[in-house]
Amino acid sequence: MIDEHPEREVFAGVDTHTDTHHAAVVDPLGRPVADQEFPATTQGYRALLTWLGTFGQVQAVGVECTGSYGAGLTTVLTASGLVVVEVNVPDRGTRHSRGKSDPIDAYVAARAAASGRAQAIPKSRTGTVEALRQLRVTRASAIKARTQAINQLIGLRVTTPEPLRQTLAGLTRAALVNSCLRLRPGPDLGDPVHASRFALRQLARRIRRLTEEIDEVDEHLSVLTAAAAPELVALFGVGTGTAGQLLVTAGDNPERLRSEAAFAALCGAAPVPASSGRTDRHRLSRGGDRQANRALHMIAVVRMRYCPRTRAYVARRVQQGLTKKDIIRCLKRFIAREVYHALNQPRARHAISTT
Known part of the structure; x- marks a missing residue:
């Protein structure tokens, strides 16, 4: 659809998803103009941008989930010079009264941008801080996995057969990991004694690998953080x-x-x-x-x-x-x-x- 008034002011909204984005355009009074679905790809972002330009001068674009599903689209729209504002997902009460569909959510986002209710500028995600965020996600998952492995190691120590249990009793966490790293299980893992030795050693090795991973990430985080905001x-x-x-x-x-x-x-x-x-x-x-x-x-x-x-x-x-x-x-x-x-x-x- 090509608009007959390319110079008029319009506002846009986008309901973002993993595979597709649904865009909608409204006039300054919030009245619907048009809506269309686009693939969530680089070509789709450019097609959406071109489509928006056919309805007039876009004053602002309200985008849902600018930090996740809409991150790529937000980068493209911002780079083109458009004003992008972050729109909150409609609450349960609004969805209950108006219904739920991609066009409805897109028009809600467009009206939020038109009314000025949505004013938050999204994060740019193009510099050092974005790199920090990604490294912090990696570190958090490694710490969670290490904590889980440590808890499992302590639990297995309690239930391991004698006399291995007495050998490992009373050790601190670091000493327990080091002791389990030195265990030598036998070839017959059908024996609970050899199976417990093998399991304890595997958990200790996992803890050591995760600790090395965390230390490596910490080194990069220290450098990036100090350089980004001394x-x-x-x-x-x-x-x-x-x-x-x-x-x-x-x-x-x-x-x-x-x-x-x-x-x-x-x-x-x-x-x-x-x-x-x-x-x-x-x-x-x-x-x-x-x-x-x-x-x-x-x-x-x-x-x-x-x-x-x-x-x-x-x-x-x-x-x-x-x-x-x-x-x-x-x-x-x-x-x-x-x-x-x-x-x-x-x-x-x-x-x-x-x-």
Whole structure:
């Protein structure tokens, strides 16, 4: 379909999926113009972009799941100069009242962009922070697998036949792994004694391989994190792990965050009013990125233990009658402010060699 008014203003929305994307176009009042499905491939992204241009001047495109299914499309649309905003998936109540289909979701996304309800700028995912995110995913899965292997090793130690159980009893985790690495099972694995020796040795070898993998990833993460945000790493109580998480939360383009208050809300550190009657107080936020909130919490705990200025602040607030939860909430909000300004310092945005 070719529009008869190529100069008019329109808004678009895209419902993203693994194999296909469904796009819709509306006018500034939210009235439907057209919709069509495209394959989720490079050629499909270009066809979708060309299709959008036939209806007029696209003011904004609302895209669902810009960090997953819509990541490729978001990159193409942004590179073409279009304004892309992130649209939340419709909630259950909206779907219950309006129904659920790809065209319906695409039109909802387009109307969200047209009304200004969707304003969040998606992460660019084209620099060092995206590399950090991928490495952190690999590290998290390796740690989870190692923890599972360690738990299985400890469980097998309890049920292994005597006298091997007595030999392994009372050992620390590191000593247990080293002892199991030295086990020599016999050729007959039908014997429970030889089978237990073989199983323990295999688990110990798995733990050793995963530990080597984690150490290797940690080396790259340390280099990338320090190069991407040296001002952030220099803050008191901020380590490689917490800095990496905060970087991933902000993205390669932290300037997309309008203010430090927006960043605090993104991290779940914005104060939420909880007043009633004569009670005037705030509570901890349960929203935002919970992993980023955990990173701020860890920084606050470290400062409460080792930072003299923070210890003096805690003592003063305790005298004022604040609870520990309220003090941590205040500290997390202050740390979010420091982190926001550190993230917006000029830094390396592109791929950095770790060799």
